[in-house]
Amino acid sequence: MNMAQSVPALRVTGLRKSFRRPAVDGLDLRVEQGKFYALLGPNGAGKTTTLRMVAGLMQPDAGAVSIFGIDALADPVAAKRITAWVSDEPMIYDKLSPTEYLAFVAGLWGMDPAVADRKSAALLELLELKPHAHERCEDFSKGMRQKVALAGALVHEPKLIILDEPLTGLDARAARLVKDALLARVRQGCTVIMTTHILEVAERMAERIGVISRGRLIAEGTLDELRKQSGSINTSLEDVFLALVAEQETAQ
Amino acid sequence: MSAPGSWLWLARHEGRLALRDLRHLMTGGGRWRVRNVAITFVLLAIGLHLIAFGVVARHADMTLAVGTRGFTSITGSLLLTFFLLLSQALEHVTRLFYGRGDLDLFRSSPAPLRRLFVIRVLAIAVSSVMMSFVVALPAVNVVAALGGLRWFSALAVAIAAAVATAGIALSLAALLFDTLGPRRTRFAAQVASAIVGSAFIIGVQAVAILSIGTLSPRDFFDSDLVLNHMPGPESPLWIPARAVLGSAPDLALTILGAAVILVVPMVLLSGRLGGYAIATASVSHGGSRPAWGARLFRTASPRQLLQRKEWMLLLRDPWLASQTLMQLLYLIPAGLLLWRFYGDARGALVVLAPVLTMAAGQLAGGLAWLAVSGEDAPDLIATSPISPLYNLSAKVEAVLIAVFAIFAPFLIGIVTHSWTAALVIAGAILLAAGSSTLIQIWFRSQARRRYFRRRQTSSRIATFAEAFSSVAWASAAALAANESWYAIAPAIVAMLVLAGTWSIRPR
Numbered sequence: 001m002n003m004a005q006s007v008p009a010l011r012v013t014g015l016r017k018s019f020r021r022p023a024v025d026g027l028d029l030r031v032e033q034g035k036f037y038a039l040l041g042p043n044g045a046g047k048t049t050t051l052r053m054v055a056g057l058m059q060p061d062a063g064a065v066s067i068f069g070i071d072a073l074a075d076p077v078a079a080k081r082i083t084a085w086v087s088d089e090p091m092i093y094d095k096l097s098p099t100e101y102l103a104f105v106a107g108l109w110g111m112d113p114a115v116a117d118r119k120s121a122a123l124l125e126l127l128e129l130k131p132h133a134h135e136r137c138e139d140f141s142k143g144m145r146q147k148v149a150l151a152g153a154l155v156h157e158p159k160l161i162i163l164d165e166p167l168t169g170l171d172a173r174a175a176r177l178v179k180d181a182l183l184a185r186v187r188q189g190c191t192v193i194m195t196t197h198i199l200e201v202a203e204r205m206a207e208r209i210g211v212i213s214r215g216r217l218i219a220e221g222t223l224d225e226l227r228k229q230s231g232s233i234n235t236s237l238e239d240v241f242l243a244l245v246a247e248q249e250t251a252q
Numbered sequence: 253m254s255a256p257g258s259w260l261w262l263a264r265h266e267g268r269l270a271l272r273d274l275r276h277l278m279t280g281g282g283r284w285r286v287r288n289v290a291i292t293f294v295l296l297a298i299g300l301h302l303i304a305f306g307v308v309a310r311h312a313d314m315t316l317a318v319g320t321r322g323f324t325s326i327t328g329s330l331l332l333t334f335f336l337l338l339s340q341a342l343e344h345v346t347r348l349f350y351g352r353g354d355l356d357l358f359r360s361s362p363a364p365l366r367r368l369f370v371i372r373v374l375a376i377a378v379s380s381v382m383m384s385f386v387v388a389l390p391a392v393n394v395v396a397a398l399g400g401l402r403w404f405s406a407l408a409v410a411i412a413a414a415v416a417t418a419g420i421a422l423s424l425a426a427l428l429f430d431t432l433g434p435r436r437t438r439f440a441a442q443v444a445s446a447i448v449g450s451a452f453i454i455g456v457q458a459v460a461i462l463s464i465g466t467l468s469p470r471d472f473f474d475s476d477l478v479l480n481h482m483p484g485p486e487s488p489l490w491i492p493a494r495a496v497l498g499s500a501p502d503l504a505l506t507i508l509g510a511a512v513i514l515v516v517p518m519v520l521l522s523g524r525l526g527g528y529a530i531a532t533a534s535v536s537h538g539g540s541r542p543a544w545g546a547r548l549f550r551t552a553s554p555r556q557l558l559q560r561k562e563w564m565l566l567l568r569d570p571w572l573a574s575q576t577l578m579q580l581l582y583l584i585p586a587g588l589l590l591w592r593f594y595g596d597a598r599g600a601l602v603v604l605a606p607v608l609t610m611a612a613g614q615l616a617g618g619l620a621w622l623a624v625s626g627e628d629a630p631d632l633i634a635t636s637p638i639s640p641l642y643n644l645s646a647k648v649e650a651v652l653i654a655v656f657a658i659f660a661p662f663l664i665g666i667v668t669h670s671w672t673a674a675l676v677i678a679g680a681i682l683l684a685a686g687s688s689t690l691i692q693i694w695f696r697s698q699a700r701r702r703y704f705r706r707r708q709t710s711s712r713i714a715t716f717a718e719a720f721s722s723v724a725w726a727s728a729a730a731l732a733a734n735e736s737w738y739a740i741a742p743a744i745v746a747m748l749v750l751a752g753t754w755s756i757r758p759r
Contacts, residue, residue, distance in 0.1 A: 055631075055634075055635050056634065056635055057631060057634050057635060076639075077637045077638065077639055078637070080635055080636060080637040081637040083635065084635070085631060085632075085635040087631055091628060091629040091630065091631050091632060092628070092629055092632075093561070093565060093628050093629055094628065095564070095565050095568040095569055096545060096561075096564070096565075097545070097546075099546045100545035100546045100549065102546075103545070103546035103547075103549035103550055104545075104549045104557060104561055105632065105636075106549075107549045107550070107552055107554060107557040108554055108557060108632075108633075108636040108637070108638065109636065109637060110554065110637070113550040113551070116550070117550070136568075152632065
């Protein structure tokens, strides 16, 4: 492993954020480069808050966030240059077409227009948006909007993609397209961090899984390592997840 | 207890929702404090009565013997209020068909949709009546206190006018639907509403400027030019005016007329209203268009990209564009005044300077809200590699450039007459627009662009601050255009308003 690869894609240390009560409570997290990482946890565990802080959408009360060695709190613009964010609620411009939206996103990331055009066309094709490339997004279904948002996240070739419940509300075909696109990016060396409540997706796609409960990382590893931690061998991720969360709640 | 789905049951349901809306409007979503609401109400009532006293007290001894001159004046005032109420009613009726809210629930239920729409149109009539109370009651109280109880017939006329506006608005909306279809009706109704609300006063002002050289409708109605064209005092045209002055037969005719205007369209159209609502739900904005926006984005720096995006989103949303730009209709009299007095501009500039400054402040407030609070993809912008300050400055520039582009023709017109006046007005426009933009930045609150109309209730502090600063800059502009050093006083007031607003901004 060379020096560049030894730098984690994401390193979170002592991250804290409180609203009325602590949402993220001294979280430590390390995600290696080129991995598909799933972040799981019950509702209100602090997954979204964690990822929003990593993406620069929220300021932490304490802690450090490092993206490919860049201090994301000290130099957020540099960190954002290599990061993409997709939320469960696709926020795109209703009055722009997918082509225009992707040109806008590429412009924000300062891409060369010719390269951006080529990549946009390929993404529209890949995500089956080409027939709608010049229609305004206002009439699009949730699934189509989510695909446009994902295309926007991929068009500028980020090294780290952060997704918060990206499959919510997608039909089976759209979900498959999104999953395939993400796996293809991981194969090309990109790092993907995703939260999901669909544990089968995490089980099939993620190389490493982190489980958060009450703002803290309570377990982390491959599926087999998690099975060992929970003491439930040959069981599904769902059983492992429920056992880990129950164990944590009992302990508290 | 009323049976579910019955007229009374639906009316109670609507009443409860309307009451909650009113409560939200009065408290801004905060806690309902009876004491605060009562104090606000009393202060508002005192203020309105004081204004009414200044305007109508001298007319308290007016009687039916007043003749054509008095009837013309009363009818003019009635028409002004009538068109404002009609504008509101047209907007409310259109919203009946386009607001999704609970319509899907009603459509999927066995409750008769026709009944719901009839009740909602009646609710619009009630809301118009409430509005007419706010406008007319203080004036009626003043003249009744000074001239006798007979003046309360004026209140009945105001109520009749309000009731009639609901019927006319319903007929207009149906006409638009049948001629333009559901896709275009919403925009057309918004434009019609703005034009109806402003056309009468703007029309009167325009004719007044062109004919007798004044902006004052009262002077216009009192002028020989108008009076020479008016019919005699016995004409049916003066029925509402005579009703205002206490003529019982004319009052009965006015009320009957208003009832007919409301009931006939309701009976004739109520069966079709459900169909209109269904049609609006099926509207598609779709269709492929050339992606000219993509070309604009490709050749832009990030700053230009953000600005072009703002302008493009506004231009592509006719509803938003109409909401934002319609207030510029009120600039028409200002333009006419400039044109009329081109040879003797000093007097005109004193009137123009505050009008342009005020309009620029209000326009900038709306545009700044859209750019700053109405960002539809806040996560995208926040996670892009541009700093928040860069993003904000690009958006502020987008607002100020748009404001200056709109006011440029006026400034060019003025600059050919007087460089100094043009500089004064340009400076005032910049200050008013900049102040409104700053207030919107301080009070930014993420919202969808389609909630543009709710921005004024979501932060009433920002709304009032924006209005006060625009008024103060407008006063400063008027005095500066008159080459008076007293302009410094309202300018200081404007800065104090800004400082006060900044100190109470949400953190």
